[in-house]
Amino acid sequence: MALKIKFGVLLTQCGEPIENGELIIEEGDIVAISSSPTEREAEETLDLSDHLLMPGFINAHSHLGLTALEKKLSPAKTFASWIGDLIPLNAALSDEERIRGIRMGADEMKASGVTGLADYVADPALLKSIVDLGFRSILFLETIGFQEDRAEVIADEVEAILKTHATKCNLGIAPHAPYSVSAKLWQYLDQLAKKYECLLSTHLAETDEEVQFIEKGGGPLVDLLKERQAFDMNWRVPGTTPTRYLKSLDVLSETVAVHCNFIDDDMDAVQAAVFCPKSTHWFGRTHILPVRKMLDAGIRVALGTDSLASNDSLNYLEEIRMADKLLPGVSRKEILMMATCFGGEILRLPCGKIESGQKADIIGFRIASQSKDWYDLPFERQRKKVDFYMLDGKF
Ligand SMILES: [Zn+2]
Numbered sequence: 001m002a003l004k005i006k007f008g009v010l011l012t013q014c015g016e017p018i019e020n021g022e023l024i025i026e027e028g029d030i031v032a033i034s035s036s037p038t039e040r041e042a043e044e045t046l047d048l049s050d051h052l053l054m055p056g057f058i059n060a061h062s063h064l065g066l067t068a069l070e071k072k073l074s075p076a077k078t079f080a081s082w083i084g085d086l087i088p089l090n091a092a093l094s095d096e097e098r099i100r101g102i103r104m105g106a107d108e109m110k111a112s113g114v115t116g117l118a119d120y121v122a123d124p125a126l127l128k129s130i131v132d133l134g135f136r137s138i139l140f141l142e143t144i145g146f147q148e149d150r151a152e153v154i155a156d157e158v159e160a161i162l163k164t165h166a167t168k169c170n171l172g173i174a175p176h177a178p179y180s181v182s183a184k185l186w187q188y189l190d191q192l193a194k195k196y197e198c199l200l201s202t203h204l205a206e207t208d209e210e211v212q213f214i215e216k217g218g219g220p221l222v223d224l225l226k227e228r229q230a231f232d233m234n235w236r237v238p239g240t241t242p243t244r245y246l247k248s249l250d251v252l253s254e255t256v257a258v259h260c261n262f263i264d265d266d267m268d269a270v271q272a273a274v275f276c277p278k279s280t281h282w283f284g285r286t287h288i289l290p291v292r293k294m295l296d297a298g299i300r301v302a303l304g305t306d307s308l309a310s311n312d313s314l315n316y317l318e319e320i321r322m323a324d325k326l327l328p329g330v331s332r333k334e335i336l337m338m339a340t341c342f343g344g345e346i347l348r349l350p351c352g353k354i355e356s357g358q359k360a361d362i363i364g365f366r367i368a369s370q371s372k373d374w375y376d377l378p379f380e381r382q383r384k385k386v387d388f389y390m391l392d393g394k395f
Contacts, residue, residue, distance in 0.1 A: 002026045003393070004042035008367050009374050011054035013341040013353040017374045020049065025360045028393035032356060046395075051364040051388055052377050054336070055352050056115025057316045058343030061201075061258045061274045061304025063120045063142075064130055068093050068101030070308040075283050079207040080220035082283075084227070086309050099129055105314050106133040109305070112316040113378075113386040115361035118201065118256070118274075118304070118347050120174050124161045131169045134391060136361055138347050140174035140201045143189060146225055147232045148182040155188035162196045172199040175251075177206070178242045179213045179221045182232060183249055190251040199254055199348060204270070205242045206259035208287070214242045243269050256346055258304065260289045267293060272300050272346040275338070277322035278313075279306035291338075292329040302343035303335075317383055324379055333375040364388030 003025045010018040012033070024032040024042060032040070072089050076082040093101075109117070117135035120142040121127055130139055141161055145154040162171060173189050175181040181189075181202075193200045205211065212219035217237030225231035238245040243266040246252050257263075258274040267290065275289045294301050303323060305314045316339070323335045344352020351361040366387040371377050389395060 001044070002031075002042040004040065004045045005053070005362075006037070006045065006047050006049045007051060007053045007364075008049050009052040010354060011052065011336065011374060012355060013055050013337060014355050023053070023354070023362075025393050028360055030354060030356055030358050030360050033354065048364055048388060050367055052367055052374060053354075053362055053364045053388070054378070055340040055344075055354050055358075056361040056363045056389070056391065057113045057320075057339045058116035058118075058302060058347065058349065058352055059109055059114045059305050059314075059316060060118045060256070060302035060343045060347060061120070061276055061306055062105075062109075062117065062314070063122075063307035063309070064102045064105045064133075065098055065119075065122060065126050066090065066101075066307035066309045067105035067314070068097045068308075070101070071312070073309050075310075078220040079209045079283075080224040082310075084224055087228075090309075098126070101308075102126070102129055102133070105308065106135070108314045109135075109316060110389060111385040112314075112318070113363040113389065114316050115363065115389075115391045116343060116347070116349050116351050118172070118343075120201070124165070127161075127165055127169055136349055136351055136359060136391070138170045138172050138199065138349065140172040140199075142174045142176055143185070144176045144180045145185045146180055146182050146230050146235075148184045148234065151182055151185035151188055154185055155192060158189065159192055162192065162198070166196060171196075172201055174201045177203040177210065178245060179210055179225070180230075182235075186246070186249055186251050190249075190254075193254055199256060200251070201256040201258060201274075202246075204246065204257040204260055205262040208262065210242055211262050214238050214245050215240060241266055256302075261285055261287050264290055264293070267297060267299065270294075270299060272302070274302050274304045274346075275323065276304045276306040276311075277319050277326055279304075279310040281322055281326065282310050282312065288326065291327050295330065295334060300342040300346050301338050302346050303338045315384065317378065317385070321379055321381070331375075332373075332379055336375055336378065360390055360393040362388070362390040
């Protein structure tokens with residue numbers, strides 16, 4: 001069954017804006033776009049000629065399972081102590097609270113236009129609940145293990161999950177961070193990613209504490225691991241930056257690197273990055289991912305919300321506005337590319353731009369006034385949610 005949508009403005013994210021045209025959607029796919037009204041017949045017609053349409057937003061980094069920690073944490077003196085605060089609070093959540101949080105978080109994301117999602121999932125028992133939310137998604141199995149003698153056992157557990165769930169959901173693997181995953185486990189996970197043809201993602205070069213840990217083998221993160229009996233006494237300090245360390249393990253080629261606040265000198269080792277504007281702001285970071293430099297170097301950067309353990313909402317419209325505030329050298333057009341097209345490309349999802357053959361994941365904003373620049377419209381301060389939401393051709 002074909003659906004015709006008449007639109008006021010269309011941001012395709014792969015060409016110039018189109019005004020007063022039509023889109024044809026069939027079986028969840030975009031099959032045609034025209035820049036003027038056509039005679040083409042369709043079983044159903046939707047008149048959105050007072051709307052600006054664009055691809056749905058892609059949240060390229062989140063932890064929906066932590067949504068129930070809303071307002072329970074505040075930025076601590078050190079990043080390690082924030083993690084130290086998070087662990088017991090997270091462990092104390094009941095299954096019911098966690099599931100309720102996941103659904104609330106998803107509702108907030110959808111209301112603000114998120115159709116595509118990359119979520120880190122720490123507990124495989126949650127995979128079904130997250131898949132059932134209906135996003136076009138990739139779910140990264142979040143994996144932790146700094147003690148090298150546990151690497152094989154942990155990798156086997158990850159492989160078992162890949163085998164059981166790969167047909168039901170689009171999975172990736174997320175070695176948590178360079179300070180929480182041993183080199184050996186990292187290499188096992190990289191081999192699994194190759195074997196199962198899945199993407200890797202990790203938190204990388206997020207804080208100066210991580211740099212201190214990998215370069216010098218000291219600082220609050222060492223203390224945290226020791227306190228938790230998670231340190232490896234045989235560990236050899238890499239003695240370089242977190243990014244160069246992972247490059248030396250040859251595990252970065254298929255990795256989506258999240259945060260990358262301390263990456264200026266080794267940007268070229270990373271092929272795709274995710275910037276989390278409001279989480280970065282929440283922590284009060286002064287050293288942030290060099291988005292302008294990365295885009296200029298042809299490295300794609302997407303946007304993510306991170307979790308409510310380091311953010312006060314999962315509203316994606318607030319994220320693009322925060323990106324606009326934190327990245328004065330990056331245009332709104334580019335921020336919207338990061339929020340859509342780059343996210344789709346980085347995560348290998350068939351969405352993020354509006355062209356024939358892509359999935360019909362489309363959002364819309366009612367046009368209140370004639371804009372000089374259509375790319376400004378989603379950034380308007382009063383917008384808390386989208387006015388039209390379509391996922392896989394369904395609205
Ligand atoms: Zn994260």
